[in-house]
Amino acid sequence: xxxxxxxxxxxxxxxxxxxxxxxxxxxxxxxxxxxxxxxxxxxxxxxxxxxxxxxxxxxxxxxxxxxxxxxxxxxxxxxxxxxxxxxxxxxxxxxxxxxxxxxxxxxxxxxxxxxxxxxxxxxxxxxxxxxxxxxxxxxxxxxxxxxxxxxxxxxxxxxxxxxxxxxxxxxxxxxxxxxxxxxxxxxxxxxxxxxxxxxxxxxxxxxxxxxxxxxxxxxxxxxxxxxxxxxxxxxxxxxxxxxxxxxxxxxxxxxxxxxxxxxxxxxxxxxxxxxxxxxxxxxxxxxxxxxxxxxxxxxxxxxxxxxxxxxxxxxxxxxxxxxxxxxxxxxxxxxxxxxxxxxxxxxxxxxxxxxxxxxxxxxxxxxxxxxxxxxxxxxxxxxxxxxxxxxxxxxxxxxxxxxxxxxxxxxxxxxxxxxxxxxxxxxxxxxxxxxxxxxxxxxxxxxxxxxxxxxxxxxxxxxxxxxxxxxxxxxxxxxxxxxxxxxxxxxxxxxxxxxxxxxxxxxxxxxxxxxxxxxxxxxxxxxxxxxxxxxxxxxxxxxxxxxxxxxxxxxxxxxxxxxxxxxxxxxxxxxxxxxxxxxxxxxxxxx
Numbered sequence: 256x257x258x259x260x261x262x263x264x265x266x267x268x269x270x271x272x273x274x275x276x277x278x279x280x281x282x283x284x285x286x287x288x289x290x291x292x293x294x295x296x297x298x299x300x301x302x303x304x305x306x307x308x309x310x311x312x313x314x315x316x317x318x319x320x321x322x323x324x325x326x327x328x329x330x331x332x333x334x335x336x337x338x339x340x341x342x343x344x345x346x347x348x349x350x351x352x353x354x355x356x357x358x359x360x361x362x363x364x365x366x367x368x369x370x371x372x373x374x375x376x377x378x379x380x381x382x383x384x385x386x387x388x389x390x391x392x393x394x395x396x397x398x399x400x401x402x403x404x405x406x407x408x409x410x411x412x413x414x415x416x417x418x419x420x421x422x423x424x425x426x427x428x429x430x431x432x433x434x435x436x437x438x439x440x441x442x443x444x445x446x447x448x449x450x451x452x453x454x455x456x457x458x459x460x461x462x463x464x465x466x467x468x469x470x471x472x473x474x475x476x477x478x479x480x481x482x483x484x485x486x487x488x489x490x491x492x493x494x495x496x497x498x499x500x501x502x503x504x505x506x507x508x509x510x511x512x513x514x515x516x517x518x519x520x521x522x523x524x525x526x527x528x529x530x531x532x533x534x535x536x537x538x539x540x541x542x543x544x545x546x547x548x549x550x551x552x553x554x555x556x557x558x559x560x561x562x563x564x565x566x567x568x569x570x571x572x573x574x575x576x577x578x579x580x581x582x583x584x585x586x587x588x589x590x591x592x593x594x595x596x597x598x599x600x601x602x603x604x605x606x607x608x609x610x611x612x613x614x615x616x617x618x619x620x621x622x623x624x625x626x627x628x629x630x631x632x633x634x635x636x637x638x639x640x641x642x643x644x645x646x647x648x649x650x651x652x653x654x655x656x657x658x659x660x661x662x663x664x665x666x667x668x669x670x671x672x673x674x675x676x677x678x679x680x681x682x683x684x685x686x687x688x689x690x691x692x693x694x695x696x697x698x699x700x701x702x703x704x705x706x707x708x709x710x711x712x713x714x715x716x717x718x719x720x721x722x723x724x725x726x727x728x729x730x731x732x733x734x735x736x737x738x739x740x741x742x743x744x745x746x747x748x749x750x751x752x753x754x755x756x757x758x759x760x761x762x763x764x765x766x767x768x769x770x771x772x773x774x775x776x777x778x779x780x781x782x783x784x785x786x787x788x789x790x791x792x793x794x795x796x797x798x799x800x801x802x803x804x805x806x807x808x809x810x811x812x813x814x815x816x817x818x819x820x821x822x823x824x825x826x827x828x829x830x831x832x833x834x835x836x837x838x839x840x841x842x843x844x845x846x
Contacts, residue, residue, distance in 0.1 A: 661681040805821045
């Protein structure tokens with residue numbers, strides 16, 4: 256909408272005395288045929304005064320005057336009348352009539368009208384959609400330094416709508432508008448610098464432009480600036496500054512900012528943890544159809560997610576997010592159906608959701624599918640498909656996926672056995688610090704599977720994993736200390752390592768610690784203590800723990816003699832494949 260400041264300077268001021276007399280004579284001749292320019296300007300001003308009062312009656316009076324002036328060819332009145340029809344102010348909203356009046360003004364090379372008319376053609380509002388015509392109009396306006404038109408034209412080149420896709424041309428037009436302090440263009444130009452699209456990347460330079468737009472109140476620029484501060488991209492990392500900018504955008508109702516800010520309050524990034532505020536922010540973003548907020552809110556309701564656990568609500572939110580194409584929501588919805596939390600168990604449907612996420616590259620979904628096909632849960636067992644999804648999940652370099660791929664190659668699950676390739680997979684995972692991979696690789700070096708036997712390398716890997724608390728590595732290292740394999744014999748160190756694991760409930764360590772106490776390896780002989788540790792191992796179904804407890808009860812080692820209980824333990828051990836347990840049972844029966 257234009258006010259009276261848009262009226263042109265009185266042309267009479269620029270005419271000579273002779274020219275003014277000629278114009279005066281012409282005006283006298285035409286005066287009875289059409290309103291004078293002075294009259295049209297007066298109508299325009301009076302209309303503007305009515306419009307500023309913002310009442311229905313005054314809007315109508317303004318439209319009446321602008322229509323009279325517009326019909327007489329008054330350019331500014333034509334533009335304002337079009338605005339009134341577009342917004343339904345003083346008249347019934349009619350986009351076709353808005354297009355008509357903007358069209359008349361655009362014919363006189365009015366840049367504002369060309370831009371507005373271009374938007375109508377681009378979106379098909381009040382006229383048949385015609386992006387090519389829109390770009391022609393925007394180009395005309397852009398050449399008159401109309402910043403909004405320059406920005407719109409840049410977007411057309413960027414997305415290839417109405418013109419051929421040309422990111423370099425998009426950057427040029429956005430830069431022109433950005434130099435003229437148009438915030439949207441500053442933001443778009445900054446994004447191109449950040450991503451290296453149509454121009455050489457420069458994160459620091461990008462942040463300068465994005466910050467200018469953010470300071471001008473551009474919400475998406477404020478969100479992006481917060482992301483830059485959060486990640487330290489192009490600027491010193493600062494969670495507090497990220498929160499500052501997201502707070503600004505959030506206060507204007509921006510759903511992206513509310514989602515990001517909610518996650519900050521949930522995790523304590525740049526602010527003190529406030530789960531109530533986090534929940535409110537994520538909920539408000541979710542109600543604005545923000546898919547990521549719905550997923551995050553669901554994650555918050557999942558056990559250990561930060562909010563009061565509500566798996567039913569989590570599942571409903573993930574259903575909504577998954578329907579909107581959220582990949583991670585599809586994966587977690589599959590988990591809900593697979594384990595029966597928040598939704599009834601339906602492993603077939605779980606697999607369907609995992610397939611959707613996996614086909615879009617989700618590593619967790621691909622690993623889940625590999626497991627489902629390996630176990631035949633939700634699908635028919637198919638080790639080749641299990642291998643296919645396991646290999647697919649490893650393509651991103653994910654350490655856990657590489658660990659599992661190594662297991663496929665090592666054991667020949669769905670693929671020809673190839674221990675050398677298994678070693679390579681485990682080495683890649685170990686290089687990323689994966690402790691299970693280090694332990695698996697150490698076992699290969701110990702046995703010479705897929706790699707030259709090297710006990711020193713095995714011990715080094717076990718030591719690294721053990722220092723990080725890896726249970727199996729500590730058990731293996733303890734075994735080496737006990738046997739002296741690659742290390743000097745140190746039974747006390749072996750006992751210390753097994754004791755740490757046993758105290759944490761590891762059944763293998765409990766069994767081994769029982770053996771140490773029974774035979775006096777690294778500790779004094781104490782059969783009561785041995786029986787105690789074997790009982791703990793047996794309680795967890797450890798085969799050798801069951802066998803030794805059977806012997807203890809049969810022979811009264813550390814516990815009262817009880818042949819019935821002893822045979823019961825031996826039978827349990829035999830069912831788990833302990834051959835000597837079967838032999839012992841047979842011997843008891845023979846006597």
